[in-house]
Amino acid sequence: MRDIVIIAIVLAAALIALRRPWIGVLLWTWLSLMSPHRYAYGFAYDAPVAAIAAGSTLLGFLLTRDRQSPFLASPPIWLLLLTIWITLSWSFGLDPSGDYAMWDKVMKINVMIFVTIALLRTRQHILAFAWVVAGSLALVGMKGGLFTVLSGGGYRVYGPPDSFVEENNAFGMALVMTIPLLRFLQLQLTPGWRRHALTVAMLLCAASALGSHSRGALLAIAAMTMLLWWRGQNRLKSGLVLAVVASSLVAFMPSHWTERMATIDNFQQDDSAVGRLDAWRNALGVAKDYPLGAGFSPNKQEFFNRYATGAQARAAHSIYFQILGNHGFIGLFLYLGLFFSTYGLAGRLRKQALAEPKAQWVAQLAAMCQVSLVGFFVGGAFLSLAYYDLAYDVMALVVVAHIWFKQQSWTTEPVYPRRWWSLPGLPTEPTTRKKT
Known part of the structure; x- marks a missing residue:
């Protein structure tokens, strides 16, 4: 069925x-x-x-x-340059035939991101896209959150099978990035049960992220929380609320979870952390000797023998060192340019849209996309998720919202009739029945 x-x-x-x-x-x-x-x-x-x-x-x-041109803002231009460079790096890499499957996967994602930016033109399109992006992961995250609560946090939560985020650490970071998007959607709703439902969804996603037992996810949550607190209008009140929620969630987790998180301060004694440092040294060594990058296969034992004193070969476990080893210093420069330009565009959009009463939702979206990206910047430092769709979807949200605002689309878009199936967040007006 x-x-x-x-x-x-x-x-x-x-x-x-x-x-x-x-x-x-x-x-x-x-x-x-x-x-x-x-x-x-x-x-x-x-x-x-x-x-x-x-x-x-x-x-x-x-x-x-x-449709519209997808290159009406700087982030898609950075993405185009990065896509071209990735293709060059793959073509002249160590194993083009063996790496073809990964290159093909990355190209499909990037092409669809360009198509997304070209096709999402109205507020209806943008909000629907935001609901799908956040809802797709929130549904799985809520399931994981319930599992965490019912099991007392004693078992790890994993993501969708055979996906980028199947592994527990990757899934934890994906949920962390989803929470700010859920907050944006919540702000589009009128007070009532739907807002409360999204509050529950955010709490369950947070519980699921902690239930992944990912130290990177914990650091990402902490970074996002600090940003939200700093931007809050009442820092004392918001700080107390955030502290109570965070302490309640952490206190709920079992002792072995606390012991694992405590290794963040003593990373020198943790085999996993030491292995990450070896992988980072390997990526740096490969980038120095291969200016174009090694393609998608820099994690070979022969390289670890040369650059990481014979340590066991493993994945980079960092979006930054993953790109560095795969595509060299130029690839890393383009990658950082892509997401830093996205963050900067969101910041400018947030400030500009605040001055327009009919574009307040754009300011809210830009602000929450910035928070989501902070989670990606921090959590991604410890995970090999450089090509994961979600970060590029957040970029697409920022770009299409920027285009919508610059074109002053609120002057031409209609007010939609209010139906029970109306998309939450759209400006609607009550429908009237015709007299017979």
Whole structure:
């Protein structure tokens, strides 16, 4: 039954995407972040659902006139340069044929990000995309949060099977990045049960992130909390609330979780941390000897023997050193340029949109995207998630919101009729019945 439901949703949305390709963007994002087909037990598990979503979206993109240039802001230009450099690095790398699958995966993600920016033009599009991005991970995170609560935090929480974030540490960071997006969506709702529901969702996602037993996720949560506190209007009140929530969640976790988190201060005695340092030294050595980068295969034992005093070969466990080893110093420069320009654009957008009453939601989105990126910058320092979709989706949100604001789209977009199925956050007006 689960297989039938998933395939039915995919096929229906793919058909709609031929005429409304922005729906295909939502479908692709849902499949990419949540991997719902991996929770099936039959034919849907290995079905080419991502290919169906991408194919229908690209075909619809070619047929529609309702699109814009994806290069109306600086982050997509950085992404284009990075995409070109990654291709060069892969082509002249150590093992182009062996690395083809990873290159192909990265290219598909990047192409779909460009398509996303080109197709999301209205407030309806942007809000729907934000709901899909946040909701895809929040649903899995809430499940993990309930598991953490019911098990007393004694077991680790893992992400969607066969996905970028299947591993517990990666999933923890993804949930940390999702929480600010949920907060943005909450701000779009009128006071009532839906706001309370999103509060519960955020708390469960936080519990799930802690339940992943990821030290990187803990550091990311701490960094985001500090940023939220600093930007708060009443720092004393918000500080007390954040302190109570954080201490309650941490106190709930078992003693072995506390002992694992305590190794952050004593990393020299932790084998995992020492292994990360060896991997970082290896990436630095590879980047020095391979100016174009080594492609996607710098983590070979022969390199660790040369650059990390014979340590056991392992993944970089850092977005920065992962890019450095894979694509060299130029690749790292482009990668940092991409996300620093995104963060800077969000900051400028937040300040500019505050001055326009009809664009307050843009200011809120930009602010929460900045918080999400801080979680990525901090948590990603300890994880090999340089190519993970979520960070690029956050970039896309900032860019499309920036374009919407610069074009003053609130002057041309309609007010939507209020229906029970209306997208939360859209400006609506009550419908009136015609007299007979």
